Each structure stands twice: as C-alpha cells, then as structure tokens.
Amino acid sequence: MLKQTLTGARSLLTGMKVTFKNAFKKPVTSQYPRERIEMSQAYRNVIVLVEKEDVGSHDCIDCGMCERVCPSFCIKVEGERPEGMKRKRATRFEVDFALCSECGLCLDVCPTDTLGYSREFDQAGYGRNDFLYDLLIPYRDREETVRDTLRAAEAEAAAAKKAAVAKKAAAKKAAEEKDAAGDEAPGGDGDDS
Amino acid sequence: MTDFPQIFGGHWPGVLAATVAIMGFITVNALMLIWLERKVSARIQRRYGPTEVGPFGLLQTLMDVVKLIGKELVTPDHVHRPLYLIAPVLVFAPLLALLSLIPIDEGWIFHDYDIALVLLLAFSSLNIIGIFAAGWGSNNKYALLGAVRAVAQNISYEIPLLLAVIPIVIMTRSLSLHEIASAQAAYPFILVQPLAAIIYFIAGTAETNRAPFDIPEAESELVAGFHTEYSGMRFGVFFLAEFTHMVIICSVATILFLGGWHGPLLPGWLWFFLKVYGLILVMMWFRWTFPRLRFDQLMSFAWMILVPLALVNLLVTTVVLKL
C-alpha cells in the first residue's frame, strides 16, 4: 500500500516535470492576423484559371469536362466559338465555392491544364452567395485582343498545316504556299498593335 | 496588537473601510489569478494565452467580466427560484468573512481572534451549502450530480484537512493564526511537519474543487457540474469564489507551514504574498498536468490513504512532543 502510494507519487512528479519542461519551450502558436503562414506549394483552395504563356490568357475551351466530373456540381462553364476561330473560348466560368469540396478532380481532367488552385486561405463572407466566384474576371478586359491573337495564330497554324499538306502533296507548290503564310503572319501582328 | 479598525480611526468606519478593501482585493485578485491561470496553462501547453487586451493581456479578464456583467441573467423555467438565486451569494459570502482572518504581516490583521483557525475551517465548509443549493435548485441532472459529488467530496476532505492542522495546533498551543505564524520566526513548520503539510495541501486542493479533484465540475462528464444552469455574472460569482477560495487555502497553508510573513531581506507582507502565490502556481501546475480522479477513487483516496496517514502523523507528533 505504502509502496503503491510512493510509486504513484513519483509518477505524478514525473508528469509535473514534463509539463514544467514544456512550460519553458517556445510556444508553437502562430499569431494569425499578425503572422501569416506560408501555404505549401500543393495547397488547395478555390480553383482559378491559370494564365498560359502561349495564349497570354487562360486557355479554357469550354469542353465541359470539369463541369461533368465535379462531384459537387459547383462549376458552370459556358462558351462560344468566336468568329473565324476553330477553338472555343469560355464566356462564363463560375465556381460556387460554398459547394466545392476541393477534391481536384477538375484539375485532373482539364485537357488544356488551365485550371489551378488559388493561394488564398482566409476567404470569409456573410452569405453563401459571397462565394460565387467568376473566374474570368482577371481576363475579361483583354479577351478581345487575346481572341485576335489566337485567331491569327490559328490562321497561321492552319496555313502551316495547309502548307505541310501541300508540301507533301506536291513539292512544287510548296514554295508559293510558304510565301502566303509569311504574308499573313505579319498582318496578324499588325492587328494587335 | 493594532488591528485595522484602529488604523482607520474608530470602529465602524474601520470595519467599513476594511470590508471595502477586502472586496476590492477579492475582485482584483480573482481577475489577476484568472489571467495567471490562463497564462500558466498557455505556457505549459506551449501557447501564448491572452495577449491582446492590455500589456501581456492583463486586462483580458477585466473585459471578460464586463462581458459577463453585460449578459442577460437567464433564469431557466424549471429551477427552484429561491435556492437558485441565493446559491451564488451563499458560495461567495463566507469567503468574504474568511479573508478578514488572515494575518498578512506582523500585526497586519483585520481582527485577531483566539479561535481564528476553528472559525476559518468552519466558514470554509460553509460554501458547500451554496454549491449544493446551486445543484439542487437548478433542477438539472448534471447539476444535481455535481452537487452531490461536491458535498461528499468536501465532507471527506474536511477530515484529513483538520487532522493535518491539529499537529500544528498541538505544537504551538494556539488557535490564533497570528500566533501560529509568529511561532515560526526561527523555522517554518514544514520542516518538522512535512507530511502534514502535504496532506493539508492535497486536501486543500480538493476543498477548492480544483483538478485533479474537480469532479463536481468535471466538464467532460457533467458538462459544468453544479453551475451548469448559471450564466452571466451569476456564473462569474462562482468563478470568483473558486479563485478566492484558492487564495484562502494557500494563505492558511502559508501561515501554518511556510512561516507566514517570516523571511529574510524582503518586507513581511511581500514574503507572505510571494509564498501564497507560489502555492497557487503549484495548484495551477497540478491542474494542467493531471487527469481527474473518479468519484469513488477520490473518496477511497481520502479515507484509505490521507486519513490514516494524517492520524499516524498526529500520533507521532503527540508522542514526540510528550517525550
């Protein structure tokens, strides 16, 4: 009985020793509004449209893959085919972040890899409608120029393709077609500026 | 012997002034202790604790009290109104009387009674009536369970507490706290009565219902125990009472075992407060280290270990003194 009491008392003292030691270690709390933690590279938040270098804007082609795969049905994409262009451009890309479960399936299926994660982490709002994000906002103002560039690039590519086909078909005509392509490309640049 | 009434000139103004002084002390002390508790727990758990309001967050508890006072006093429908309303007062009032018995320094005492120790132990058991009234009056199962536990626990731990105090009384042949403290000018009694000191401190922790003996509140079992149904400043009064009770238990421990105001260099009152708050820190350290005992284990600990030990201690003391 006495021995039990003594071992018991010793175990209590050991416990107190542990808490005592910890009391003089540096606190682990990060003082949130004053210090902001650096989010990890992989951090997942609401999706954003990533600027693609070769396009100079997002590259959403309104394929609807993300819309279909989303388990929370929180993505709405609409698009149109701009005049004179083969590829479609998104005209509306909305995410209801209040529904999103951040699974990342939309990123997996995106054929042009134009979806990415936002680095924000402290969104707050007063209602669920505050989390309706329009992902096209940063790209709206330059959409027309981007389309022009794309149209030009597409024309160029089409011409190049045509040229290649023609080259294959008849080596004789190749030189002429190349000249025509060379004429068109500077024309596209002229529209931009 | 000068007591406070004389200092303040005349009897009644003196009593009034001392009462106000004690009330003020209780409030400030409780505020600071709650802050301290939060800081100590934070440090032990490697957090910062309150930092925002005032320097080091010192005014945080003041703001909390302002908030508590500002809250609506909700009285649930099914309570026994008289008991429910009077319970916080019953818990708090005895402590007010108790603080007047504590000598802070040579001659610094509100009134030096010959039987101060008896009075003190008697009064400190009184607040259990308040706790039981709170539990019974709340008409809530958790509150009732908490109250029942509190009563059983307090009655059980009164006995080792008393038995731990008696050797000191025998040694000094006095029940006056002032005289007991004065008798320790040469050495504190903890050196000759270490066992009694430990038993007193454990039983005292149990008396204040603090962890690891906090089973009447036991928030993981009984939600909040006897004060489940209290809100606003009524709850605040229970909190105030708990921290004041801590001060009293630790003050008495200081006077009985640690030599009261005696100590080198520093003035007596400073020594006294240093010792008291040192003990309170140890109590907080207990709380943030240990899990809670179960109710039956708590009882058997009191009756099977503390009481026999205290009795043996008492026996040895009397025999040694007789020799």
Next chain:
Amino acid sequence: MAETMELVPDATDPKTYYLNMGPQHPSTHGVLRIRLHLEGERILGADPIIGYGHRAHEKMAENRDYLQFLPNSSRVDYLSGMIYNLAYCQAIEHAIELDVPERAEVIRIICGELNRISSHLLWLGTFVLDLGGFTPFLYGFDDREKILDILDSITGSRLTYCYGRFGGVTMDVDDEFLRRTSDFCDYFKRRLGEFDELVTDNVIYQQRTKDVGVISSDLIQDYALSGPVLRAAGVAHDVRKTEPYGGYDRFDFDVPVGQRGGDCFDRHTVRMEEMRQSLRIIDQALACLPDGPIMAAKVPKRIRPPAGDHYFAVESARGHFGMFITSDGTDIPVRHKLRTPSFVNVSTMPVVLPGTMLADTVAILGSIDIVVPEIDR
C-alpha cells in the same frame, strides 16, 4: 433490440433516472447520444442513439460514378481521411484489376501510416481530455500539426486529403517531404517517451483506465469488433498482416496485443505501440522508396468494374474498414456499403457500460475511439 429502443423510457421507478448524454455533450466526440439509465452514479443501462451526423454517403455513392465518390471517401472518417481515401482507390483498383506502380504503393503506405499516427495522437489527446487532463490534448495536437504540415506539403490539404487516384496518387513526393518525414520520425520517437511519462505512467491515469470497460474476446466474437479494441483483448488480428494489401507484406512490423484482457489501459498501450510500429513501417518505407511513375500507365477513362460483388478491406486507425461494392457493369454502383469500425465498436456499449460509473462512460467511449460521422456515415 426492441425493448432497448423504446423512445419513452419507463420512468416509474423513483430510485433510478435517465440521463441523456448528448447529442450536445463535451465527451461524446460529436453528436452521439447515449441514453443512460442511472442509479445514482451507477449505470444500469445504456442505449447509444445514432444518426445525428448522417450524411448519406452510401446513398450518394449510388448517384454518381466511381470517380465522383472519391472526395466523399475521406470524409467518412475525417480523422484518418488518408487511409479511407486510399482504401477506396485500392478497392476500385482491386475491382477493375488495375496494378499500381511500386513507388505509388510505398508513398501510399507512408502517407497512410502518418495518418494513422495523427489519428492515434488525436485519440490520445481527446481520451485524456475526457479523463480531465488538458495538457496532453494540446501536446497531441501539436505533434499532429507537424504530421498535417507534412501531408499538406504533398496533398495540399490537411484533413480531407483526396490524394489517391485510381492507379496511383496525384502528386509525387520530393526530397523535402522525405527529409521532413524522417525528421518527424526521429522527433516522435523521443516524444512518445514524453507521452509515456506524462500519461501512461501517471497513477491517476492508470487508476482511471485499468480494469475499466473490459471488452473480452467473447464479446468481440459476438459483435465482430476490430482494430485496437480487438487487439487489446489479446487477439493479434490486423488486416495489414492477415490479408496484406497495398504492399504491406513487404514491411516488417509487429501487431501489438493487450496483456490485461481488454480494458481501457490495454487499448491505450496497444495504440501507443501501434504508433511505434507505424514509425517502423515509415522508416523502412523511406529507406526502400523506389523510383518510377506514380500513376499506372493505363487507367481506363471510364471506371466500370465487372458486374458482381466486390469487397475490399483495410486496417484503418479504428479497425477493419470494408467496402462492399455491387456493380452491374455500369459507371454507377448499385450498392456501396461501407463497413465502418466505429459503428460496430459502439454497438457493444449497451453490454459494456452497465455496471460502471458515470465517469467510466466517458473513459470507455473515449477508449474505443469513436468518430461519430463514421458511425452515422
């Protein structure tokens, strides 16, 4: 069951009373409700009443294709989300007979074991909190935070990972991840000693847990319990050992069993030892992490398991987690049953709780490590 499920209890006996513990109660770990029949502090009867956290995961699975259920999988049990998430991937891979590259398998094991440690840490914290000790709770959370940071660095999420994909994992691990993981393992081995000093050896803790809430192996057979609860009763059964999956047979680890017949303290020691074993597995896995792809080369675009029943089980932090998928050969399962260990474990409460004290209720409930959303699904 009929007599225990009546909604209005018989309240004629003046000496006994009913106490509703939950759904709002600090120690029921969420929204579990237990109706206790008490005489003083002694428990005469106990009925767990579940369903407050029901989210219809199984029904959701019947309404979407296999890939779309992926984010749900880690939400079934949010404390070991990684294990559940990977388990779902493995179940589907098993059904469509898809081989996973070795590197992905080892990464899965590392992440799964890290997740197991974090789940056990949270259990340890909340269990001691139920017993009234505050500080181990925060220490546990502190260490768990380190694990979450590590997992965050490759999965991008801290709780509901959604890291696995059919045929592999989403992101490859880098040297930084490996270094942090091995640093954590070294640190945590020392830290476990501190937990032992603070918690395991503590006399109050031992008094509260020893010989409390004995779940014997007989009872376990009747109720088909699993996980640490089963092992605490002395049965060395671990799905990772008995039916190895996902490459666990390549690693060397022990299955700890309880020595005292299955009381709360046994469940504690088993879990503490399991954390050590998990560290062992992680150490081995870090040492033998092969190079190679992290996704299978040929993952079918549409997941269509062959018609019939498919069953796949893993050892989650709480026990035997099984998925029973009935497929008719289309994109959408006909039935997707989740066999969750907490649900089974909590079903013993009407047998285990009577005869104990009110304070033991929280200890026993805490020791079987329930996650209420996992019970309700």
